[in-house]
Amino acid sequence: MKERLADSSARGLAEAVSRAVGDGALPGGTKLPPVRSVATELHLSPSTVNAAWQLLRRAGTIRTDGRRGTVVATPGAGGPGRYRAALRQTSGFGLDLSTGVPDPRLLPPIPALYGLSPAPTSYLDEPVLPELGALLRERWPYPAERLAIFDGAMDAVDQVASALLRLGDLAVVENPCFPPLLDLLEVLGVPVIGVGTDELGMLPGQLEAAMARRPAAVFLQPRALNPTGASWSPSRAGALAAVLAQHPSVYVVEDDSAGDLASGPLCSLGTHLPRQVVHVRSFSKSHGPDLRLAAVSGPATVLDPILERRLLGQGWTSRLLQHLLLSLLTDPASVTAVRAARDEYARRRHLITSGLAAAGIALPPGEGLNIWLPVADEQAALLSLASAGIGAAAGTAFAVGPAGESHLRVTVGLVATDHAEVATQLARAAEAATPGIFR
Numbered sequence: 001m002k003e004r005l006a007d008s009s010a011r012g013l014a015e016a017v018s019r020a021v022g023d024g025a026l027p028g029g030t031k032l033p034p035v036r037s038v039a040t041e042l043h044l045s046p047s048t049v050n051a052a053w054q055l056l057r058r059a060g061t062i063r064t065d066g067r068r069g070t071v072v073a074t075p076g077a078g079g080p081g082r083y084r085a086a087l088r089q090t091s092g093f094g095l096d097l098s099t100g101v102p103d104p105r106l107l108p109p110i111p112a113l114y115g116l117s118p119a120p121t122s123y124l125d126e127p128v129l130p131e132l133g134a135l136l137r138e139r140w141p142y143p144a145e146r147l148a149i150f151d152g153a154m155d156a157v158d159q160v161a162s163a164l165l166r167l168g169d170l171a172v173v174e175n176p177c178f179p180p181l182l183d184l185l186e187v188l189g190v191p192v193i194g195v196g197t198d199e200l201g202m203l204p205g206q207l208e209a210a211m212a213r214r215p216a217a218v219f220l221q222p223r224a225l226n227p228t229g230a231s232w233s234p235s236r237a238g239a240l241a242a243v244l245a246q247h248p249s250v251y252v253v254e255d256d257s258a259g260d261l262a263s264g265p266l267c268s269l270g271t272h273l274p275r276q277v278v279h280v281r282s283f284s285k286s287h288g289p290d291l292r293l294a295a296v297s298g299p300a301t302v303l304d305p306i307l308e309r310r311l312l313g314q315g316w317t318s319r320l321l322q323h324l325l326l327s328l329l330t331d332p333a334s335v336t337a338v339r340a341a342r343d344e345y346a347r348r349r350h351l352i353t354s355g356l357a358a359a360g361i362a363l364p365p366g367e368g369l370n371i372w373l374p375v376a377d378e379q380a381a382l383l384s385l386a387s388a389g390i391g392a393a394a395g396t397a398f399a400v401g402p403a404g405e406s407h408l409r410v411t412v413g414l415v416a417t418d419h420a421e422v423a424t425q426l427a428r429a430a431e432a433a434t435p436g437i438f439r
Contacts, residue, residue: 008044010051017052018061021072028074032062035168050167057167057189064186093391095422097411100226100370100393102261102285105416106341108334110288111327127307127316132326136295141266142274144297148307149317152292153257153282158184160278160296161217163306164251165190169216174202176372176398176407178226178255181219190216194400199364201230204239211243217251218244222267224258227398227409229349229366231264241272251302254279258368260286261342275299285369286338287328293321345369345413352412355423361430369413375430378406384429390422392429 004016020026032038035053039046053070056062063073126133128149137144150156165171167189173181175194185192193213195206202220220240223231232240244252252269256262259282270277278298283291296303310316328334346367353363353371363371375381378394385392385408395407408429415422 005042008042008048010048010055013042013044013049013052014055014061017056021061026072028072030072032070032072034069054167054189057187064189064191070189093386094389095415096391097414098391098393098409099414100409100411101289101414102341102369103345103414103416106337106344107288108328108331108337108341111324111331111334125319129319129322129326132322132329135326135329139266140297141268141279142270142297144270144279145274146298146300146303146307148296148303149322150280150294150296151314151317152284153255153280153294154180154184155292156280156294156296157181157219157253157255159306159310160253160280160298160302161185161188161190161219163309164217164253164302166216170213172207172210172215172218173400174219174221174225175400176227176395177219177400178221178257179397181255182400192400197225197228197230199228199230199366200236201225201232202240204236204243207240208243211247211250215250217253219253219255220269221255221257222269223256223262223264224366224368224370226257226368227370227393227395227407228364228372229368229370230364231262231367232267234267237267237269238272241269244269244273244276248276250276252277256281258285259283260338261345261368263342263346263367270297278302283325283328286341287325287334291321291325293317293325348415348419349412351419352410352415352423352426355420356427356430359423359427361427369411371410371412373408373410373426373430375406375408375432377433378408380432381406381408381429384432385425388425390425 004019006012006016017026035046035049038044039049053062060073062070064070128147132149133147136147150159161184165188169190170193171185171190172193172195173185174197176197177194182192193210193215195210196203201222207218222237225231244250252273254268254277256279268277268279270279278296280294280296282294284293349367349371356363361374363373372395373392378396382392382394393409395409398407398409410426
């Protein structure tokens with residue numbers, strides 16, 4: 001690599017590695033030496049090598065491969081991420097339950113945009129619409145030191161994670177976990193520690209064990225955990241807070257993606273640990289995916305630098321869309337529509353889980369759009385459902401670490417009719433096994 005390094009900066013090293021990959025000197029799958037070894041060999045600082053590796057990760061040239069460490073990416077392996085790659089294989093079904101999206105027929109009607117005036121017309125107006133900010137603070141689960149609006153939950157999580165984490169930091173996540181979060185942390189070069197969950201969310205005992213590895217951040221879903229549907233009880237939230245209170249330098253990022261579709265009360269560890277918690281509340285599933293809006297609270301020490309950096313680029317989230325959200329949150333017809341959708345999703349989930357229970361498959365309590373279906377064999381279950389014209393998401397996309405029991409993530413919130421028949425097909429798929437190969 002020395003002979004290729006014309007510039008001893010991070011960009012120069014990244015370009016040298018890219019050339020080596022391009023001409024085949026570093027084929028896909030090649031394990032790269034540790035950062036300190038590269039720094040010593042090339043007479044560079046470890047921080048320079050770290051920065052170069054970060055550039056290469058973002059370009060998709062290298063990736064983190066579990067215990068193997070950092071490797072050269074195989075062409076085509078970067079792709080759209082584990083979740084989108086899984087969804088590519090589930091298109092074309094008469095009933096596609098793989099997506100995790102809300103039923104568009106249950107979304108509140110969008111008011112006419114011309115009815116939202118007067119809208120701010122200056123670059124100097126407040127980034128958060130004052131009326132919306134006041135309403136959100138009234139409805140927030142704890143007093144928020146800072147409140148901001150981002151372009152959806154994953155935009156918020158992306159910007160917060162990018163600000164809090166550095167290459168090589170560890171992060172704790174739920175297992176199973178929302179796959180785009182795993183993809184995001186991989187791009188940032190942040191290895192994850194998966195902590196088990198039950199019907200009440202992350203297990204405090206396993207979290208305590210994971211904290212011994214000194215992670216920099218913990219990522220949690222308070223309600224309707226995607227994919228299982230688990231929601232915290234007050235006692236579970238208190239137990240998790242008790243563990244995290246022993247680690248005051250570790251930040252907690254909460255993604256309340258279910259929003260107003262969750263039946264339980266608003267819940268946040270910010271009630272216990274306001275100096276450590278960044279709370280993200282999404283309105284996409286409840287009020288419309290194309291709104292791309294999420295509200296975020298957190299300590300000023302965390303959010304202020306992010307918002308200052310944002311002013312140099314995007315600046316703010318459209319105040320016109322914020323006006324639209326304010327209207328949806330206060331209009332009586334919209335409020336009624338969202339509540340009706342919440343109840344209908346709960347009804348659909350209950351009908352499917354009751355049908356599964358009758359077939360001998362008892363699922364733990366949960367809420368939201370999805371169920372986490374245990375199956376004997378993942379591929380056999382997917383094939384069984386496909387033969388019935390039903391799509392589902394493979395559980396491996398949601399798993400952290402070595403494969404355990406097989407599951408499918410099934411978006412039962414999209415099952416509007418024929419619940420008994422769908423439950424029968426799901427039960428049949430759960431028992432399906434891959435036939436043996438005769439020789």
